[in-house]
Amino acid sequence: MQPVEQRDEVEMLSLMLLIRRFEERASQQYQAQKIGGFCHLYIGQEAVVVGAVAAVRDDDYIITAYRDHGHALARGTSPNACMAELFGKATGCSQGLGGSMHFFDKKNHMYGGHAIVGAHVPLAAGMAFASKYREEDRITLCFFGDGAINQGSFHEALNLIALYKLPVVLICENNLFAMGTSVKRSTSLKQIVDRAEGYDIPGDIVDGMNFREVRDKLSEIVTSIRKDPHPAFVEIRTYRYRGHSMSDPASYRTKEELEKYRLDDPIIRLRAQLTREGKLTNEQFDAFDKKAKETVLASVKFAESSPELPVEKVYNYAYFKGPIEPEWKRREGAPALKAES
Amino acid sequence: METARGRASSKGGVVREITYRQALNEALAEELARDPNVFLMGEEVAEYHGAYKVSQGLLERFGPKRIIDTPISENGFAGLGVGAAMVGLRPIIEFMTFSFSLVAFDQVVNNAPNMFMMSGGQFNIPITFRGPNGPAHQLGATHSHATESLYANAPGLKVCTPATPRDAKGLLKTAVRDDNPVLVLEAELLYSSKGMVEPPDEELLIPLGQAEVKREGSDVSIICYAQTVPLAIAVAAQLEEEDISAEIVDLRSIKPLDEVTIFNSVSKTHRAVIVEQDRPFCGVGAEVCYRIQKNIFDELDAPIMRVSQEDVPMPYNERLEKFVLPNADKLMAAVKKVCYA
Ligand SMILES: Cc1ncc(C[n+]2csc(CCOP(=O)(O)OP(=O)(O)O)c2C)c(N)n1
Numbered sequence: 001m002q003p004v005e006q007r008d009e010v011e012m013l014s015l016m017l018l019i020r021r022f023e024e025r026a027s028q029q030y031q032a033q034k035i036g037g038f039c040h041l042y043i044g045q046e047a048v049v050v051g052a053v054a055a056v057r058d059d060d061y062i063i064t065a066y067r068d069h070g071h072a073l074a075r076g077t078s079p080n081a082c083m084a085e086l087f088g089k090a091t092g093c094s095q096g097l098g099g100s101m102h103f104f105d106k107k108n109h110m111y112g113g114h115a116i117v118g119a120h121v122p123l124a125a126g127m128a129f130a131s132k133y134r135e136e137d138r139i140t141l142c143f144f145g146d147g148a149i150n151q152g153s154f155h156e157a158l159n160l161i162a163l164y165k166l167p168v169v170l171i172c173e174n175n176l177f178a179m180g181t182s183v184k185r186s187t188s189l190k191q192i193v194d195r196a197e198g199y200d201i202p203g204d205i206v207d208g209m210n211f212r213e214v215r216d217k218l219s220e221i222v223t224s225i226r227k228d229p230h231p232a233f234v235e236i237r238t239y240r241y242r243g244h245s246m247s248d249p250a251s252y253r254t255k256e257e258l259e260k261y262r263l264d265d266p267i268i269r270l271r272a273q274l275t276r277e278g279k280l281t282n283e284q285f286d287a288f289d290k291k292a293k294e295t296v297l298a299s300v301k302f303a304e305s306s307p308e309l310p311v312e313k314v315y316n317y318a319y320f321k322g323p324i325e326p327e328w329k330r331r332e333g334a335p336a337l338k339a340e341s
Numbered sequence: 342m343e344t345a346r347g348r349a350s351s352k353g354g355v356v357r358e359i360t361y362r363q364a365l366n367e368a369l370a371e372e373l374a375r376d377p378n379v380f381l382m383g384e385e386v387a388e389y390h391g392a393y394k395v396s397q398g399l400l401e402r403f404g405p406k407r408i409i410d411t412p413i414s415e416n417g418f419a420g421l422g423v424g425a426a427m428v429g430l431r432p433i434i435e436f437m438t439f440s441f442s443l444v445a446f447d448q449v450v451n452n453a454p455n456m457f458m459m460s461g462g463q464f465n466i467p468i469t470f471r472g473p474n475g476p477a478h479q480l481g482a483t484h485s486h487a488t489e490s491l492y493a494n495a496p497g498l499k500v501c502t503p504a505t506p507r508d509a510k511g512l513l514k515t516a517v518r519d520d521n522p523v524l525v526l527e528a529e530l531l532y533s534s535k536g537m538v539e540p541p542d543e544e545l546l547i548p549l550g551q552a553e554v555k556r557e558g559s560d561v562s563i564i565c566y567a568q569t570v571p572l573a574i575a576v577a578a579q580l581e582e583e584d585i586s587a588e589i590v591d592l593r594s595i596k597p598l599d600e601v602t603i604f605n606s607v608s609k610t611h612r613a614v615i616v617e618q619d620r621p622f623c624g625v626g627a628e629v630c631y632r633i634q635k636n637i638f639d640e641l642d643a644p645i646m647r648v649s650q651e652d653v654p655m656p657y658n659e660r661l662e663k664f665v666l667p668n669a670d671k672l673m674a675a676v677k678k679v680c681y682a
């Protein structure tokens with residue numbers, strides 16, 4: 001496993017590029033009706049998850065809400081498995097059974113993809129509880145939106161996490177809006193991070209458009225938690241460039257606001273930093289970008305040519321190791337009754 | 342029959358074709374205008390005009406005092422509604438979808454319907470919970486719940502499931518005027534469907550607990566509600582070509598249940614198929630089936646059949662989802678089976 005401090009920034013930049021290009025392509029494929037259901041894009045927020053992942057070990061746990069494509073990709077889930085999931089294919093990270101909002105990848109310690117707002121925060125408490133119980137030094141990173149902080153499950157979980165001193169980093173991706181509702185209209189606090197104070201959890205505010213700031217703050221927190229398990233809260237200020245989901249025209253905000261954030265783009269920013277420091281040439285950047293685009297295009301081909309699960313497989317996923325009897329068989333009459341008649 | 346047919350309504354006004362969504366909107370506007378104690382509260386209902394645009398224009402007309410956006414706090418605002426109802430207001434609480442009402446299950450099931458009994462009749466709860474219900478299209482397991490049998494199981498709740506614009510308007514208006522908690526489970530997939538409705542100046546109230554024969558027939562009764570009504574109508578047309586005459590009974594209300602209309606129909610056709618959008622186990626169909634055999638057993642010429650979802654969480658993949666849902670083929674097969682055709 002790569003010691004964290006050595007994770008190459010240039011690599012992290014290409015990871016952000018990969019997420020960006022993946023989302024752009026997903027958007028296009030959604031419009032072409034290759035992808036169904038709801039689809040929430042992460043464009044603009046890439047530095048949050050990439051910065052966080054750059055600060056932890058590969059075996060730390062990650063859990064998030066439904067805007068989850070970037071989290072899976074950052075965790076190492078292959079673009080093929082991600083695109084195939086969107087296409088509903090058997091080769092998808094959740095075998096096409098979960099869809100955009102429910103990406104899971106046990107191997108890479110990505111524990112979903114959860115679509116009920118706030119409902120996964122208690123799960124993070126449980127995962128961290130298990131680490132502590134087993135005396136492991138794993139940390140759980142729990143990502144959620146600004147909209148989640150007003151759910152009861154969030155509050156109950158925060159108290160439990162604080163009470164049991166669980167090794168969770170609570171990462172609020174504050175992109176200023178929950179659907180069409182701005183934080184100002186949803187939350188009684190001046191700033192979200194104050195939620196943590198109410199539970200005696202240390203909190204920080206981080207600029208989510210700056211990869212280095214996210215990584216450095218998370219590294220500091222993670223080092224402290226590894227020494228002695230405890231929770232932490234970070235409000236990471238970011239922005240989603242696209243609408244809430246594919247069907248949202250985002251008319252509740254101004255063009256000027258969007259433009260302001262686009263100028264502060266996390267990819268442009270890290271690129272500029274690296275270029276200034278002589279660690280990256282324009283040619284290298286273009287090569288990374290080209291590679292990201294090719295990888296994503298290949299993932300579309302992969303998804304298109306992948307098989308779907310046979311329909312009867314639905315009976316295998318109601319219970320673990322317990323396939324159930326199809327309803328149509330019941331309609332035909334139970335086998336025992338048939339034998340009698 | 343109550344159905345508005347042709348150009349003129351029963352009161353001589355001109356019926357118009359409007360969408361299910363518009364019908365709900367009219368019902369809300371009329372009840373808000375009629376009674377100052379009525380208010381509408383929920384996520385994105387005001388400035389965004391509803392996630393499904395049902396509350397279009399209401400904020401502009403009735404103002405922010407009566408059309409109220411909430412944070413994502415279903416348990417909180419459902420409970421707020423119950424409390425406001427205890428002291429005399431008549432809240433309409435919108436769930437963005439009934440899948441999210443599960444977060445508020447305690448308030449809807451444990452507070453709203455129990456209060457009257459527990460308080461020895463001092464507190465009735467005149468509240469309406471409404472919003473889209475039932476599987477939509479590829480939204481995955483967490484977002485595809487049909488909640489009617491969950492809620493109909495709770496004593497003290499009333500549950501209705503309109504399938505047409507006219508029923509949507511008439512039932513919602515009745516729900517708001519009811520002095521008990523009523524759930525109006527709207528059909529997400531039918532919001533844009535159209536139908537004839539009386540003119541706005543004619544008061545349209547459809548009583549709870551009244552089913553409607555949507556199509557007359559003599560060979561088999563297809564008992565349906567919500568999203569399975571258009572399915573049954575389409576299948577009845579197909580059956581006609583095969584010389585099977587199907588009568589369609591739209592329950593409209595799940596609770597109270599209109600036994601008379603059901604029994605009259607089945608006594609005429611002597612055969613019944615129940616088609617529900619919900620899951621099979623402990624479902625609405627099981628209750629209807631029990632009542633038919635208990636009361637008019639001798640009228641039956643064949644065992645009653647049920648068509649429902651398969652008993653599995655909803656998969657995202659489109660083909661698998663279709664396989665899980667009730668569909669025309671399954672309904673045709675069930676009808677033919679009871680008709681021994
Ligand atoms: C319990 C629940 N209520 C409502 C919704 C519908 N919904 C989905 S996302 C969302 C907004 C969430 O915003 P936020 O937490 O800020 O995350 P973001 O979309 O900005 O990433 C809402 C209201 C839901 N999924 N779950």
Ligand SMILES: [Mg+2]
Nearest residue numbers: 145146177178
């Ligand atoms: Mg947000």
